[in-house]
Amino acid sequence: MLFAAGYFFCAKDQIPEIANTLQPGEKIGSLKKFETDEIPEVFIVEDDEGVKKIVQKVITDGYVNKIVLLVTIAVNSEEVLEVEILQHQESEDYGGYLTEDWFLQRFIGKKAxxxxxxxxxxxxxxxxxxxxxxxxxxxxxxxxxxxxALQNCASIKGGLE
Amino acid sequence: MRRNLRGILFMVLVMLLTISLTTWAEDKLVIVGFSDGDIEVTAAALKALPTVTKDVVSVNSSGTEKKFSITGPTFADLLAKFDKSQSSLEAIRFVAGDGYSIEVPVEVLQNRQIILAYLMDGEPLDEKSQPVRAVIPEERAMYWVRNLVKIEILGVDEQVAVERVHFLETAVGQLETVDYTYYESLDQAVSVQDLLTNLAMTDDSSIQLRAVDGLNKSEDQKIFSNGYIKVTGTDVPLFLSPEIPKGMYVKHILHFIQADAAVISMTKALEGLEQTTLDGIEGINVVTILDALGVVKNEIYRLIADDGYSVEVNAADLSLGIIYLDDKGRVRSYFSGLPNNTGVKGLLTIEAVK
Structure with a gap:
């Protein structure tokens, strides 16, 4: 089933940002089919009960330069579980606050x-x-x-089913 | 063929680099406001001045510290090149290309070195910070202006004696509040424009804000009136606006003054001014409040309530009175030995009677 869905498992050390958040028994799969220029990496996290989370690395244009973020969405509820900023060069006293929890928390629970x-x-x-x-x-x-990431999530879910 | 292609690519790279360096070198910093004309200096000219390199620590409004090594000429050396001196200035305003601006007061100009940094940690500034970043070591990050494109030489606003004092808590009670998200919290705020209009503060001069921790900040009238004062939640009273960065916020406002009018927060006054107890009531002596705001000396003062009630008190009796917050948070006056009608509930204003 997994092979047919078009993804394959990755070694954890290939994607440390996600591997660090894994619970015991969870595995990461890379899903090339749904990658785009702006979403260059798509992963799924699954355990014995099936696919639990979709994790997407997204690149957007910030004020100073590119911003790279990691968006984790729950498969069942289609809700944003976590947004993490992996890379940015925004000015520290303006956009530099983008990494702070109080801002990123505003996205938690938003739905596809x-x-x-x-x-x-x-x-x-x-x-x-x-x-x-x-x-x-x-x-x-x-x-x-x-x-x-939310828009892509709907396509990914369709592809997994 | 391949060699030709490499050659072309190399030429393109060299051209791009040259264009980028040329653009930076031609970026200008303009100093306006001197009576003998404006000064325009290019980034290249700034780089040709003697430079200093310093390890500095910026502290933002949240108290977060960041360490840098900066390199650039001093503002004093730049001015000296044009036979002018930093210490003779009364105030300046840094203006960034994106509209951020902040006034640097005379105390800072006379006591601090201002560095016009073009290198941070040995690297050129990022594009959005060029041509230079103002850095004032030992001062808060709000003065460290990136993308500095203009310095305005200001005269000190003509000192106008304060003739009326408004109490923020009462004034806010007369206004509609709006929802304002502050970090994780949804708080309430009032529009500064509404507040000023309601208090008939229609002057267009700059506003002098003072926080209870002693911070003094001068703010442009337009920026101030387009902002909000947050009145619930943390850091209140807090001046803020969705259009300005956090570095321009002023937390825990004790008072602000514009022209002949002052607005004071009684909540913060109880923290920042000397308290006294009069006939069992804790508050602040009327004279202490008027003196803290530099209110003009007159023979008679009028106390006005939010419902329009007013009563006059002789200057000689002011020391018999205190201002306090009652158990419902209303601002009130109480005068020992004077008629009960001098005890004003919902005190909005004390004004010197002309």
Whole structure:
């Protein structure tokens, strides 16, 4: 079944960012079929009960340079479980706050099918994300990355089924 | 053929590098406001000045420290080249290419070295920080302006005597609040524009903010009036705006002054000013508050409540009075030995009667 779905297992040391978060019994698979220019790496995490998480490395244009983020989405609930910034060069006193938990937590629980939008002061609905103050472009870049991952998630799920 | 291709690629790389260096070298820093005309210096000209290299530590508004080694000429050396001196200036404003701006007060100009850094940790600044980054060692990161493109030479605003003091807590109670997300918390804030309009503070001069920890900051009227004052949650009262970086926020505002009007937070005054107890009530002596704000000396002062009620008190009796917060958080006055009508509930303003 796994082979037919088009993925193969990876050695953990090939992808340390994900391997560090694995629970006992979990394995990582690389899923080349759903990779794009902006999502150059797609992984699934599975255990004995099946595929649990989809992890996507996304590259977007920040204010200063490219931002590389890792978006983890639960397969069953299709909710964002974690957003991690792997690489950025944003200015420390503007967009540099993008790595802070209080900002990344704003994406947790967002669902596939939602098209997230950016707002400035407070979110009025569950699909709105409050931007980092004074760093709209950086915030928009992270938001775009998460939106891309959420959109790709639907295709990946379809491909796995 | 392959050799030709390599040659072309090499030429293209050299050209790109040359263009990039040329662009940086031609980037300009403009100094405006001197009576004898503006000064325009290119990054290349700045690099030709004597430089200093220093290990510095930036501390942002959250207290996070970062260490750097910076290299660049001093602002004082740049000015000296044009027969001007940093210590004779009264105030300057750094303006970044992206609109960030901050006023540097006379105390900093007279006591601190300002470095116009073009190297950080031995490397050229990133593109968005060029041509130079202002660095003032020993001062907070809010003065370390990247992408510095303009320095405005400012005169000190003509000192206008403060004639009226408004109490922030009462003034906020008259306004609608809006939701404001601050870190993980959803708090309430009021529009500064609404606040100023409600208090008839319509002057367009800059605002002098003072935090309870002693931080003084001058803010441009337009930036200030487009912002908000957060009134619930942590760090309040807090000046903030979705359009400005966190470094421009002012936490724990004790008071701010614009022209002849001041606004004071009683909550912070109880932390930052000397408290006293009068007939069993703890508060701050009226004279202490008026003196802290430099309120003009007059014979009579008027106390005005949020419902429009007002009462006048002689200057000689001010020391008999205290301002305090009651158990519902309302600002009140109490005068020992004076008629009960001087005890004002919901105190909004104390003004010198002309």
């Amino acid at each position: 099918g939602q098209n997230l939008t950016l707002v400035k002061m407070s979110a009025k609905s569950s699909d709105q994300i409050v931007a980092i103050t004074g760093a709209t472009k950086t915030s928009a870049a992270v938001l775009r990355g998460v939106n891309l």
